[in-house]
Amino acid sequence: MISIGLTGGIGSGKSTVAGFFEELGIPIYYADDRAKSLMVENQELIASIKALLGDQAYTDDGRLNRAYIASQVFSDAELLESLNALVHPAVGKDFSTWAQAQHSPYVIKEAAILFENGSYTRSDATILVTAPENIRLQRVMNRDGASEEAVRARMQHQWPDEQKIPLADYVIENIDLEATRKQVISLHEQLISLKK
Known part of the structure; x- marks a missing residue:
């Protein structure tokens, strides 16, 4: 493929x-949209994000606490890099699985x-x-x-x-x-x- x-x-x-x-x-695989979905669906990724940013990274009903995450990572380049280092491999793996299931040139x-x-x-x-x-x-x-x-x-x-x-x-x-x-x-x- x-x-x-x-x-x-x-x-x-x-x-x-x-x-x-x-x-x-x-x-088309929309990586940014899938990343947002994986951050609330993939249990391993959720645990890693909580370990990095604390339980406040998620709301009580399991949604991303976007305001909190943004306040943490956009003022700290190292923390943003650490978050990306968790999310990007998960997206890469998800993309590979998705791509194998497609039937197009x-x-x-x-x-x-x-x-x-x-x-x-x-x-x-x-x-x-x-x-x-x-x-x-x-x-x-x-x-x-x-x-x-x-x-x-x-x-x-x-x-x-x-x-x-x-x-x-x-x-x-x-x-x-x-x-x-x-x-x-x-x-x-x-x-x-x-x-x-």
Whole structure:
């Protein structure tokens, strides 16, 4: 099974690109969504998170205490790294199981920090979705109702495109939706030919 990593900075439109691939029948594994699910479903992971952050990491009804976790890890880079070191292997294992169950020429793993956490090395190829910073800022401010300062603070946790582009096998520039769709169709045809 050919495994393709799909990533892009906040507001780049990687979910939009993933949706275009889905329209072409390609299964998409949304790593960030699965991570959130595994953090409340996987008992081994739950125990490890509680050992790292304390029982307060979960509410009484077993949900993630997101506010508490954010207050702990976003002001402590070492703690964030420790949390990621627990979550990322669990996601990697879950992705492998999921990928084996798919029946398509290739599968896509969509993840926000594919390059930053090194998981791109476990993909057969990577796609980076880019857009100019001013467009990305505007998209996220409109989508989340967030201030420019809040969006820029979130961007600080991700590498800039200039750092990611040399590591990517394919780059899709997402400014105009129709142009982006054409890039996806063209890339899909290339990826299918890899399987032959």
